Amino acid sequence: MIKNKGFEYVKTRHMYYEPKTPFAALRAAEEGLLPPEAFIYKAAAIEPIFDHPDNLEEIERILGQKGRDLETNLLLVNLLNKLIKNPDKEIALFAAESINAIENDYSQAVENLKENQYRKRAELYSEMAELNKAVTDLWNFYLREAFTSYRQLDKAEGLNPVDHLNMSRILIKLNLLSQAKNIIRDNNIKGIDAGFILAEIAYRQRNFNELYRIMNEFKKLRSRMDSNQTLIIDFWTEGT
Numbered sequence: 001m002i003k004n005k006g007f008e009y010v011k012t013r014h015m016y017y018e019p020k021t022p023f024a025a026l027r028a029a030e031e032g033l034l035p036p037e038a039f040i041y042k043a044a045a046i047e048p049i050f051d052h053p054d055n056l057e058e059i060e061r062i063l064g065q066k067g068r069d070l071e072t073n074l075l076l077v078n079l080l081n082k083l084i085k086n087p088d089k090e091i092a093l094f095a096a097e098s099i100n101a102i103e104n105d106y107s108q109a110v111e112n113l114k115e116n117q118y119r120k121r122a123e124l125y126s127e128m129a130e131l132n133k134a135v136t137d138l139w140n141f142y143l144r145e146a147f148t149s150y151r152q153l154d155k156a157e158g159l160n161p162v163d164h165l166n167m168s169r170i171l172i173k174l175n176l177l178s179q180a181k182n183i184i185r186d187n188n189i190k191g192i193d194a195g196f197i198l199a200e201i202a203y204r205q206r207n208f209n210e211l212y213r214i215m216n217e218f219k220k221l222r223s224r225m226d227s228n229q230t231l232i233i234d235f236w237t238e239g240t
Contacts, residue, residue, distance in 0.1 A: 056094060063098055070127045073102055077131050102131070118153035119163065122146045126170065143170050164189050168197050177201050192221055196229065203236050211236060 062068070062076060076098070083095035106128050113121055129142035147170045150163055159167075164187045171180035181201050184194050195214055202210040215237055222230060 056091065059098065060094075063101060070130060073127070073131060077102060081134075103128075106131075116156060118149045118156060122149035122153065122163075122166070125149060126166070129173070140174065143173055146170055147174075159187075161187075161189050161191075161194075165193055165197065172197070172200060172204070177205055192218075192225065192229070195221075196232070199233075199236060 059076065059079065062072065068076075080095040080099045084092050084099075086092045086095070106124055110121060110124050113124075123146075125142045125146035129139050129146065132138035132142060147167060150159065150167045150170075153159060153163065164183055168180040168183040168189075171177070171183065181198065183189075184197055195218060199211060199214045199218075202208070202214060215233060218225075218233060222233075225233075
């Protein structure tokens with residue numbers, strides 16, 4: 001058995017087998033090849049994943065976290081899709097298995113929902129669509145599943161303004177622009193978010209008269225918008 005007092009391992013780890021992932025470190029510690037501190041050291045790594053996209057330890061640590069948000073999952077999938085092409089077969093396999101694990105997390109989350117949890121189901125399907133944006137068939141499939149879930153929610157208990165906004169965004173992604181506009185107009189949805197959706201539809205349809213009209217309405221609301229929203233407005237107006 002390996003013996004090493006406290007965290008002296010951190011100072012002398014170059015003398016031991018160096019596992020690539022926390023899981024490998026755990027297995028090595030269980031087999032007596034490394035001290036328990038080896039697993040703790042690997043599991044606690046905080047090296048920024050942005051700066052070191054090939055840091056498998058950090059990727060595996062994040063994968064082990066519960067309740068990851070969509071932004072984190074998108075980052076992971078983007079990195080993993082690049083690692084799949086890595087000439088190191090072990091790294092490529094790790095990437096493929098990790099992507100599969102993320103997809104399984106979502107599938108399991110959907111399966112665990114109660115039958116009447118339509119809003120949450122729509123949310124999960126929408127996120128699954130974003131994660132599969134590069135695969136057209138899956139992108140369209142999950143978006144349609146999300147839209148169907150909102151339809152079921154409407155029949156069961158009705159929709160709130162946020163639901164209508166989300167339905168309209170789904171239709172835009174499916175390039176069903178007229179239907180997306182009808183969702184906003186028919187349900188009399190107001191506010192900045194609704195205005196942005198209508199502006200995006202007008203921009204995509206090259207309906208510049210409508211876009212100018214919405215931009216004029218936005219002038220008095222600009223102080224209530226965040227920097228991303230004002231940048232979008234500037235982009236639209238510059239392109240017209």
